[in-house]
Amino acid sequence: MSVAGGGFGSARLRGWRPFRSGASPVAEDASADDGLVLLDEQTLARLRRLSLLTGRARTEGLAGEHRSRRRGTSPEFADFKRYSQGDDFRRIDWNTYARLDGLFVRLSEVTTELSVHILLDSSASMDWSGRPQRMTKFTAARRLTGALAYVALWGFDRVTITPFSTSLSYPFGPVQGRTQVVPALRYLQQLRPLGGTILAPAVAAYVHGKKRPGLLLLISDFLAGETDALRVVLHDLRARGWQTVVLHVVDDAEIAPDAATAWLRHDDEGMSRQSLELVDRESGAILRLAPDDDVVTRYVAAVNAWLDEIETACATEGATYARVPTSWDLDDLTLALLHERGVVA
Amino acid sequence: MSLLAPLGLAALIAVPLIIVLHMRHITPPRRPVPSLRFWEAANPRPAEERRLRRPPLTLPLVLQLMAAMLLAFALARPATAAQLAALAPGLHAEPRHLILLLDGSTSMSALAGSPPLSRWEAARQEALARLAPLREGDVATVIVMATRPQTYTATDDASLIDLRERLTMMPQPGGRADLDAALTLAGDLFLPNLERQIVVISDGAVTADAAVVGRAGAPIELVMAGGNGNGSQPANVAVTDIAARPDPDGNGTIGLYAAVTNFGPQAVTVPVTLLGDGLEIGHSDVTLDAAGGSSPLNWILPPGVADVTVRIDQSDALVADNSAMLLPGEAATETIAPRILLVSDLPGALARALMALDNVQVSIESSDNTSAVAAGGYDLIVFDRTAPPTEIVPKIETASLWVAPPVGGPFATSEGVSDPKVTRVRAGDPLLEGVDLSGVTFGPTPNFTLAAGDEEIVGSADGPLLYRSEVNGQPAVVLTTDPEASNLPKRVAFPVLVANIVGALAPDGIPAAVPLGEPLVYEPRAATASVQVTAPSGEVTSLPVSATSDQTAAPTSVSRQIIYTDTGSAGVYGVSEADESGFELGAARFVVNAGHPRESDLQVNANLGATLATSVSSGAVATRQNRVDLWPVLALIALGVIAAEWITALRPARRRRALQTSGASS
Helix, strand or coil: CHHHHHCCCHHHHHCCCCCCCCCCCCCCCCCCCCCCCCCCHHHHHHHCCCCECCCCCCCEEEEEEEEEEEEEEEEEEEEEEECCCCCCHHHECHHHHHHHCCCEEEEEEEEEECEEEEEEECCHHHCCCCCCCCCCHHHHHHHHHHHHHHHHHHCCCEEEEEEECCCECCCEEEEECHHHHHHHHHHHHCCCCCCCCCHHHHHHHHHHCCCCCCEEEEEECCCCCCHHHHHHHHHHHHHCCCEEEEEEEECHHHHCHHHHHHHHHECCCCCECCCEEEEECCCCCEEEECCCHHHHHHHHHHHHHHHHHHHHHHHHCCCEEEEEECCCCHHHHHHHHHHHCCCEC | CEECCHHHHHHHHHHHHHHHHHHECCCCCEEEECCCHHHHHHCCCCCCCCCECCCCCCHHHHHHHHHHHHHHHHHHCEEEECHHHHHCCCCCECCEEEEEEEECCHHHHCEECCCCEEHHHHHHHHHHHHHCCCCCCCEEEEEEECCCCEEEEECCHHHHHHHHHHHHHCCCCCCCCCHHHHHHHHHHHCCCCCEEEEEEEECCCCCCCHHHHHCCCCCEEEEECCCCCCCCCCCCEEEEEEEEEECCCCCCCEEEEEEEEECCCCCEEEEEEEEECCEEEEEEEEEECCCCEEEEEEEEECCCCCCEEEEECCCCCCCHHHEEEECCCHHHHCCCCCEEEEEECCCCHHHHHHHCCCCCEEEEECCCCHHHHHHCCCCEEEEECCCCCCCCHHHCCCEEEEECCCCCCCCCEEEEEECCCEEEECCCCHHHCCCCCCCCCCCCEEEECCCCCCEEEEEECCCEEEEEEEECCEEEEEECCCHHHCCHHHCCHHHHHHHHHHHHHCCCCCCCEEECCCCEEECCCCCCCEEEEECCCCCEEEEECCCECCCCCCCCCCECCEEECCCCCCEEEEEEEECCCCCEEEEEEEEEECCCCCCCCCCCCCCHHHHHHCCCCCHHHHCCCCEEECHHHHHHHHHHHHHHHHHHHHHHHHHHHHHHHHHHHC
8 A cells, every 4th residue: 555655655654553454444445435635726725825723733743734823033023011120132122112212022933844743533433324325424524634734734734544443543644744635535545444443542542642732633433332431532632622523424315304204215216115134333243123203213212312422522522513414515515514614623 | 798718717716816816914014213211101002913914905916806807707708699700700700620521532533613624623712611611720631532432631721721632632532422421421420529529511413411411510511512403404325334245146246234324314325436546436326214213224335345435426515424344355355253163074064164254264174183282273163973093172262153062062961852942032032133043953962961151052951052151261152953954044043053152152353334432342363462453543552461451251261352442533554463463463453433423413412401401410519600709819818917917016116216316316
């Protein structure tokens, strides 16, 4: 695989300890979605006008595009302050001294880079769509990941894309610079969903391996594990100084009562059915049920309760939460939602 | 409506089977879901596991049930009234067996209509018209009624075409039509499980036995051929008989006898001309009564006339019987008449009786000439008051007649001579047919004794007077008394008795004339291995001579009969005999004349139609008459239902492909 072993140098990946060397979500046969275009030129043009909002995430390192609380020597003027001992007298504004007869030091703004960490759920549960003609949750998640990575790379942020399922897989990055846009998109294009999901341990393992916090974009359907475990993880991230954005990818057939009822009671050919067997994408478990109204009602109620729990947990732990249906258009609704939630600007 | 194959309803067992198959609780379709966590919470009670469920009222089930029931009824072959056939001409009728009884008798050569068309031709066209509507599966049998019924059967299209062609080319066989025999044959030929029908195509000049008609087992339709169904009786005068025999006066002349009969409804006077060797040698106007009035004609032919023809110089419906031909000189010149050797030292009454017989060749040898007996080549040897030496007797290899054999000859005698009187007569024996022995006295006669196997015909108190025996395995007749010593030669009974004995022992000669269509049946001579018959058209027919058992003769006798049946054409036929090496032993001719009292009578049998109308169908086929088989219609409908079921089954797949296509394009 060019992404794992060739494109970014084996030396960089050699010291990547938290990732297990086992099952990779990058399928060996990557030809199935080779023709998939994650982002078209129109979308990319719109994305180029956006930037990620850092929020409480600390900027660091080399100069970047993000404003920093630190003051430095950049040409960008920030403020004046009275000269005090120890200040660099080279930054005294002599014009102000002449006018006001006082020593003022000219403060300038420091722009730093942002570390953007994207954790992409690549479990089998993401490989599902409520309608054949609609994209799967994994594809929608890859498009969203690609869009966010593009915005970050275009803003010279440091980007790391890490798929996870039952464990962390080989990441893409960290990379920086606009030249990494194409490799990032190609990487996403070649990802394949596989296996189950252990969300909390994977996220915990990821953040523990990072020295400095950053912006963590967690993209998943969150079907694995309990909400409490997610709350614990978010709490840990907050404590470590991470800015967390939870992007919940859902299909209408999962959450909307009408869509769920239609999907449940009719097959792809529109034929009504009296009973059916549901097969868990991840575990393979089978559940036979008669899709009557009571079942649908109870299902929708359970899903809504679960959604509320996730949203509440995110709000409690200071994480930005956005529910992204797969039916939404990335150019319009999704970016509008992210803008509304303060993810991009 | 009735079912031609009720067992086909057994296919209805498919109906409950289809329902049971649809009632099976089949494994429900599987659908992948991202996770079962919410479904498990929403579905605490799993779906009930049952093997059968209530029959779902779905379109595929309804269509499949309809197709199964239609096919079952189609297999049962429902038949309905033929009136429906008019509404749906394409319906396939019940296969039937049509038997055409085509009258090929001589009377069918009568002309009728304008332009004149023979009844045979009209009947043949009618037969072809009856065969035309037959289809694959029908069976057609044509029985041509003539002297020898000819049967042709067609069971498929190819053979039906062949039958039509054969019928088109078939010449009229002639002879007499035996409708009873043809009906009996038709009843035996009927195939089972087919609609039966008999169509008699005739001029109506035939008779039918009501009992035979009743046993035919099928409805019989009578079709009058040749426009004779209007009841009018066509005029026809025919020469119905002709015969010749040497004039008893012995002056070489030949007496000719002919009979002319009027079968018309009115009395007529017709001119009759006698032709001898093509020249008119006699003429007579004969007045004949109506409806069978006959008049005999007698002429004395001049010596040397080879052939004579009696001709009616008046045209009528049946031209063929207006003349009759005879070959009176053939008897004198024929070479294949039975050869009789008379061994007699003093030919007398017996010799005269033999010489008076027609159609035989008599040779007389004295008893000294034993070589003639030993040489053989005769069909009958007559020993007149003599017997060959003992060493010659074993060489007798032909039938023999012994008249007053001497004591000590080949036949056993007891002592004593008596003047016998007839005390026992074997009534009904063919040798005594027409023989009146009353008043016959016999002279002194040795007392003969019967050997084992001998059969007494006439006997006295002292022994047999006339009996059958065998000599060297050949039949022999022994007349123990000397006719010269009795009054028997002076009585009519003697030549009749001699003729009967010769007829029984010697093979029959070729008759001088044979009615049209009647078979030529005669027994060739002893040395004959094959016989060739040349028809007037020149066609030569070779007939091998084979021994056949004659049931009416003595058990040990062997009859070698030649039967030639192709006598449908009037004219002179030639017959030649050849031995095993092919050497021609002799030749003769006979004449076939069309005139016959029965066939020349063209009057329609008024009772024929009523008699044939009494025919009834057998119970097995009565219900199939006038039925139309509906199975093709049902099968067609079933096919349409199956097609609809297929379309219903394929529709979701097409819809899925359409959805996939639209999804890919979006």
